[in-house]
Structures are given as C-alpha cells and as structure tokens.
Amino acid sequence: MNLILQVWRQDGPDTKGRFVRYEANNISDHASFFEMLDIVNEQLVEKGEQQIHFSHDCREGICGTCGMVINGTPHGPDPGITTCQLHMRRFKDGDEIWVEPFRATAMPVIKDLVVDRSALDCIIQAGGYISANTGNAQDANAIPIPKRDSDLAMDAAACIGCGACVAACPNASAMLFTSAKVSHLGLLPQGQPERFERVRGMVETMEDKGFGNCTNHGSCQNACPKEISVDFIARLNGDFLKAGFK
Amino acid sequence: MRSVFSLYRSSVGKKIVMAISGIFLFLWIVGHMLGNLKVFFGQEAFDHYAHGLKELGDPFLLHGQFLWIIRFVMLAIIVLHMWSALSVYLQSRAARRLGYRKTDDLTFTYASRTMRWGGVILLVYIVYHLLHFTVGSAHPQFVPGAAYANLVIGFRNWWVSGFYIVAMLALGLHLYHGLWSACQTLNFNNPMLRDLRRPVALLITLFIVLGFCSVPISVLAGIVTLP
C-alpha cells in the first residue's frame, strides 16, 4: 500500500518543530508501523537526509520505550496496544497519517518523535519503592494476600511507564501513571509502612515537574496500552486525602 | 502541619475543595428546584413559600436574617469552587503549551469537556438570575414580595424563558460530569456500587433539569397563569 505521512520534525528541545510530508510506497500490510518507518528512514538515509528519530526498544509491547501520537491518538487507533504493536493492516491504501510526539511541558521533545520522560522516573524516585530490607526472596504465599488485592495490584503493576496517559490527557496530567504506581505498592502488605509518605511524595513530585491536573476526563484509560483503569485515580485521591491527616 | 499544607498546595487537594463545594452547591440546587415546584400549587402557596424562606430561623433570628446567612455561605462556597477550578485550569494550561495538530476525542463523555465553559455560563446565569428575580433590576415589572407574579410575568417572555432553559441544560451537563467526577475525587469507588455512579448521576441530572425547566415551560404553555 501507499501512504502519505505527515511527521513532526524537530531538531532539538529548543528549536521550533514542523510537519514534513513523506511518501511511504509499497508497504506490506504485514509490516508493523515501525517497520514502515524503518523503510522510510532507509530511503531518507539513501538520499542523505536525517532519519526520523523515534524511540523503541523491545518492539513487543513490554518495555514502555515507544510512543507517539498517530492521527490524534497516543499509540495509534487500536486500543490496548503500544505503538510497536501497531500494524499497517490497520490502515488503508492512500491514507494520510499524522505522526506527532507526546506533547507535555513535563515531557519535552528531544528530537522529532523522541520525548524526555525522565519526569516520570522522578515520580518513581519520590516513593515508588519499598525501602525495607527484606533479605532473600521469600517463599511464594508466605504472606497471605487476598486474591482481590493481589489481582488489583497486578493490574496496577501492568503499567509500563510509556506516558501515553499524559499524552492523551487534555490536561497533560500524569495521574493515571502515578495512581498505578501508588496503588500497586499501596495494595500490598509490604507497601503499607510507607503508604502515605509515598502518595504524598509522588503527587508533590508530579506537580513540581509541571504535569497538569486530573479532571476525570478518562482519556488516559482509553489511551493506555495496558488498559489501566481510572479506578486507581480514585484510590490515589483517597490515599492522598488520608495522608493529609497523618 | 506539612501534610495539611501539601493537601492545600496540591491540585488533588484543590479538587477535593472543588468536589465538596460542588456537592454543597448540588444539595442547594435540589432544595431550590423542589421549592420552585410550589408554583404548581398556585399563587398563594408559592408566595407563602417565598415569604416563609425569609422567616426561617424564627424566633431565634429576625425576619430575613437566616436567608442572609445562607446567601453569604453560598457565596463563600461558590468562591471556593471557582478558585479551585481556576487554579487547576491554570496549572493544566501550563502543562501543555503546544497542542496537537490532530486530536481524537478519547474522553468518556462530552459533558467532561464542557465543565469550564459550562461553569462560566452558570456564573453569568447566576448573576442574571439574581438581578432578575431577587434584586429585580433586570425585570420589567418587578414588585418586591410578589414572587409568583414576578415569576409568571418574567417567564412570559420567550427570550427570558429560553435563556433559563439553556442555562439549565448547561447545569445538567455540569452536574452529570460533576457528580461522577466528585465520586472519583472523593474515592467513592466501592466495586459493588461503582458502576451505578453514571446511571445515578444521569437520573439525578434529569430530575433536576426537568424540574427546573417545567416552570418556564408551564408559563409559556399557559398552565401556570396569573389569576
């Protein structure tokens, strides 16, 4: 199939970006979206032009490195997948595809479609851990945990930190990411001693880094490749309120 | 102290202020709507009700005092509500300076996207409404104390009734998202009841919007008239 791409090109964090039009011809519909970009990039290299920069690593939807906004949707039109799992059969011959970076003040563009997501790491550093030294790993099931809690904690732990929730949010808020990280530890017994310090630290850091404020639009859940639920945001709000009186 | 301060400083804390003030405004709206329905029981019943509002608190408080206390409390609540809305709006606006060329709407409901403009419409409406039926300066034939007659004459004007109805639709959108959103903000998220939040918010919203709109519609339809 033949496609028209409108790709955001930006040389560096402090330069102005613009959309550049490319033609991607003879693309197999078995190709992944990234393989399609690889083909376009090869042609650019042959012509002596700069490749389109984009970040990726595992290309199987587990690392959280990739991510771009495709026709207005982070990770593209299919729900529940990362950009690297998107395939060209999703598009039609002759389609025009707009490709933009995740846009948020707290996640500035490094180059083209690559954004700096270290602000999300700072949120983790502010409490997304358990600091008790517990020695070797225990036997499985040594600490009994209700099935409902362990399932919920696992759902929250599925977050791969890609930042699509921030990209999708009309407020550029990182509440879905932060709430997933807060809940995944806060639901388990090991996470209890630091539960309120954690939520406070992580929310404060989130705000200091310049993310926006959640107004419960729900776009984050719809964009999330791991389909993390906004229920975790309610949980975070509840924990944060309790932390205010501790 | 540090913890309470962090509550105040953070947007999560401001949302809690917004949700609690919103719930008070909502409760007040319910009372106001139910009171308005007295208009269907005739001039005497309605004027008696309007007059009775001023006598609330009797004999502890003098004529009209309780109403003034309520007015000040309501004003304070609205100011808190708007302050939190404005400060989280400014924070969110700074969080994305350069927007997308293409945007696909991924939000759960249309109502959530109307909150900010809807809030401004409500504010304009509230000011007009007070000038219209409370102060009387925006009313063509206002007679202090003659609540029923003021209402019927006011609503006989199609433009005025139309604006009231539009404002109530804006209120409906605001409440439909607001009630659900306040549940999220206050962690009212019990797995057994969670899925009821949307339908219940919708039912309450319909109840309120229909209740308010029934009054101007009945005046225009000639059901509620001057004797």
Ligand code: HEM
């Ligand atoms: C007429 C009475 C009003 C009622 C009953 C009401 C009720 C509510 C409720 C329950 C919320 C949800 C709080 C939350 O998200 O947790 C809310 C949010 C909000 N209200 Fe109101 N409100 C009223 C008037 C206003 C006015 C006059 C304004 C502004 C001038 C306003 C602006 C907002 C904004 C901007 C939000 C946040 C929307 C968001 O989450 O994005 N409201 N309101």
Ligand code: SF4
């Ligand atoms: S919550 Fe979902 S969208 Fe947000 S960072 Fe985690 S995996 Fe990505």
Ligand code: FES
């Ligand atoms: S490259 Fe690892 S999730 Fe897409």
